[in-house]
Amino acid sequence: MDKRDAAVTLRETAFQVIKRHIVNGEWSGGTFLTEKYLSELLGMSKTPIRSALDRLEMMGLVKHSPKQGVIVQELSLKKILEFYELRLSLETYAARKLTGRMDGAFFQRLDDNIALQDEAIRRDDISGYVELDRAFHAMIVGGLDNEEYAEVMSRIQDKFLLAVRMTFVKHKRRLIGSIEEHRRIREALAGQDPALSAQLIEAHIEYVKKIMF
CATH class of the missing domain: 1.20.120.530 (GntR ligand-binding domain-like)
Incomplete structure (x- = not known):
């Protein structure tokens, strides 16, 4: 696997793991997530974490807060x-x-x-x-x-x-x-x-x- 494929795999892994925690209810609405915490949890750099969070924000599962990091969205x-x-x-x-x-x-x-x-x-x-x-x-x-x-x-x-x-x-x-x-x-x-x-x-x-x- 070359570096490009490895990067794609890491982004996809980060996306699926974070999404699973949210959808399973382990991280409920209002939960704050930092890149540092997620990086340590998944054992990878912050680059694929950021990519995954951007994708999750587009889906409406999280939102970025300038002062608090990333917040799991609450469903109205x-x-x-x-x-x-x-x-x-x-x-x-x-x-x-x-x-x-x-x-x-x-x-x-x-x-x-x-x-x-x-x-x-x-x-x-x-x-x-x-x-x-x-x-x-x-x-x-x-x-x-x-x-x-x-x-x-x-x-x-x-x-x-x-x-x-x-x-x-x-x-x-x-x-x-x-x-x-x-x-x-x-x-x-x-x-x-x-x-x-x-x-x-x-x-x-x-x-x-x-x-x-």
């Missing part, structure tokens, strides 16, 4: 509701388009994901379930094979997970309801009724919105 109620509306539009559209049109490989991926969701619930692994929930919904939008849609979904999910995690922490019984709804959505996508698929997606997302607020 307005912003969370905006994410809900955008996600609802993306996923109901995808559900209508994909119903009755996907191959066995697509459904095998959904089935494998649901099986892992079931394992996470039995382990009481909320963080693991949230990541699998994210992947399940990303697979549905990804089925459109549209890079722009997939990119928008990815940006939403990185921020949305902060809110979703808190929902499952406060309402653990919701895990069972969530996975059952995922199973029904999967079956509807394999059927021939696009309106039903969209209806199930909408109800699934709206229910989380209801119990959160």
Whole structure:
């Protein structure tokens, strides 16, 4: 690996590690992060750290403060509701388009994901379930094979997970309801009724919105 490739790898590693800490809720909104601390934590120079922080700021996960360094962004109620509306539009559209049109490989991926969701619930692994929930919904939008849609979904999910995690922490019984709804959505996508698929997606997302607020 030459120096250029190594630099790219370090930037990507820094980005993924910092993002994971934020999205997992380990660094909550309002947390101050210094380049020195992050450099020591990740065992790398400040250059890839700065690059990662710039990228995270563009995503809206952190903001730079001239006097305090970098601050993890807090999600406002307005912003969370905006994410809900955008996600609802993306996923109901995808559900209508994909119903009755996907191959066995697509459904095998959904089935494998649901099986892992079931394992996470039995382990009481909320963080693991949230990541699998994210992947399940990303697979549905990804089925459109549209890079722009997939990119928008990815940006939403990185921020949305902060809110979703808190929902499952406060309402653990919701895990069972969530996975059952995922199973029904999967079956509807394999059927021939696009309106039903969209209806199930909408109800699934709206229910989380209801119990959160």
